[in-house]
Amino acid sequence: MPTHPTRRMLLAAGAAVGATGGAGPLLGACGRRSWDDLEPAELTLATGNPGGVFHRYGEALAKAWQERLPGITVHTRGTNASVDNVREVASGVSDVGFSLADTAADARRGRGVWNEPVDLWALARAYDSFVHLVVRADSDVRAVTDLAGRRVSLGASGSGTRGIAWRCMRAAGLTSDEFRPVAETLQRSADALAADRLDAFFFVSGLPNTAVLHLSQAQDIRLVPLGHLVPRLVRQHGSEFSRSSIPASTYDLDRAVDTVSVQNYLLVRRDLDERLVHALTRVLFEAQPRVDELAHGVRQPNIGTAIYTSPLPLHSGALRYYREQRD
Structure with missing residues (x-):
């Protein structure tokens, strides 16, 4: 028996704890991509300080999301990063945001600068x-x-x-x-x-x-x-x-x-539509060559480790994408 949970075990267990949202198949009746019928939406991505990688990567990722997802507009929001971003995503000021894992874990557990647990959900583990x-x-x-x-x-x-x-x-x-x-x-x-x-x-x-x-x-x-x-x-x-x-x-x-x-974790609002989060997650990996063009040299998420966001649960839209990849 392994001493640590395997990726397959975590994905199977995660199906029981994913966030709720509108479900939708990966492909429509005519073989369309899952995002072809997404409702138009404006999203805000909380990044970080100019000169930092959160800011540079966030600007590139926002552009890639907009290019790949028709009708989806992504605004970036410069912040002082992790603590600010946790507050913004938890309160709905931003829809997605970057955070150091220790900051996010403290917030989820209600310790450190957080007086009570914060309801935080993850889209992916990013780079270190x-x-x-x-x-x-x-x-x-x-x-x-x-x-x-x-x-x-x-x-x-x-x-x-x-x-x-x-x-x-x-x-x-x-x-x-x-x-x-x-x-x-x-x-x-x-x-x-x-x-x-x-x-x-x-x-x-x-x-x-x-x-x-x-x-x-x-x-x-x-x-x-x-x-x-x-x-x-x-x-x-x-x-x-x-x-x-x-x-x-x-x-x-x-x-x-x-x-x-x-x-580092990429945080996401719990109540964001499941189909939209699924599409954001898919583009996060499929558009990596484009992101590298826009922010050359920035390390990007690895599909093998992206699900390891403990103690934050994965949003159900992200979880669905990862489960599709395991086979």
């Missing part, structure tokens, strides 16, 4: 994000504990970066009294580091992060290793965290950097 702790190359900060007494941007309010940055600092044994926390967006943090107004900044992103890449081209930088914090993060906060490496070639660094990675 990596925790960047960026310093100037000439900085004497070599470990996270060296941030004591320093000016450190933990990310903007409403961002998933901010939550993970705090967790990393606490896992390293640093309290808020021992360093000088700053709340800034990604681009402002990068600009402040270059101008020597900050000693370091955190950002959690897929690879490469455009703002960090541009900074590395204008200013010699280093990334501080964080991978050793993973066991404590997992014990304290959950299995959404893993130990990973950022390749040296990503930002023309001297060597690869051992760091923390975290999964």
Whole structure:
């Protein structure tokens, strides 16, 4: 017997927990694609900070959805990312949105910044994000504990970066009294580091992060290793965290950097029509070459891992698509 649920087991079980919505066959009577008779709709996709991968990938994905789905208009909405996006999708301000998995899991369980459980549903597990702790190359900060007494941007309010940055600092044994926390967006943090107004900044992103890449081209930088914090993060906060490496070639660094990675989820409103969510999920995978044209190099969801969104259940429209692929 396997020690972990297999993909087939999860898909079979998921049929009992999918969200409700209007059902419809994959093909119509005349062999039409499932989205040929979709009702016209306007959707909002909550993305993230300019310069971050949520924003870049979201812009490309919105365009691909519009191109492939007649009558469907997709507007993107720039936000401070995960925390904002969870609130927007849960409240119906946005229909779809990106979130770091730990933020979404906290919301679903009603912990962390969430006073009670949030009814969240997933369309897919997307790519993984990596925790960047960026310093100037000439900085004497070599470990996270060296941030004591320093000016450190933990990310903007409403961002998933901010939550993970705090967790990393606490896992390293640093309290808020021992360093000088700053709340800034990604681009402002990068600009402040270059101008020597900050000693370091955190950002959690897929690879490469455009703002960090541009900074590395204008200013010699280093990334501080964080991978050793993973066991404590997992014990304290959950299995959404893993130990990973950022390749040296990503930002023309001297060597690869051992760091923390975290999964990303694509959230979706529970009450969104099942046929529409099925179509969005199908295009998410079928239009990947087009998305790569629009946002070259951005990592995209893998059909083999996309269903693993625990503790968030999959929307029934997404679940139906994945069940069709298992055979």
